[in-house]
Amino acid sequence: QLQACGGGLVQPGGSLRLSCAASGRSITYYHMGWFRQFPGKGEEFVAAISRNGDNTRYLDSGKGRFTISRDNARNTGYLQMNSLKPEDTAVYYCAADSRAWNTGSMDEHNRYDYWGQGTLVTVSS
16 A cells, blocks of 8 residues: 655745655565646656666656655655646655566556555645
8 A cells, every 4th residue: 555645735936745655565666656637637647766766767847856766664755846836736646566667668657556545736826
């Protein structure tokens, strides 16, 4: 089970750190990903990190603003989001992927085996 938290209301330019805590299984076996869903719209890949943290991939609009990380000892993944914009407003989901890392396909929803519930991020003044 994955539990995402850390969302909330933040002003434009602000920061949030989302956490994704796993229970019942070790995240060391999984790559971790973050996706987001905009109100009334589709889902979008945000970032992914490999099992050992050596590989990452980001949504283009998140590069330089978002940082994905993980602490396998704490069985938790993170998404640090800086310089937030109103267009970042969405429900953010974390997910776990047991397949071999493939940078080109880490943005595919169907790769991921397990999903957490979403956490709402609202960027507004």
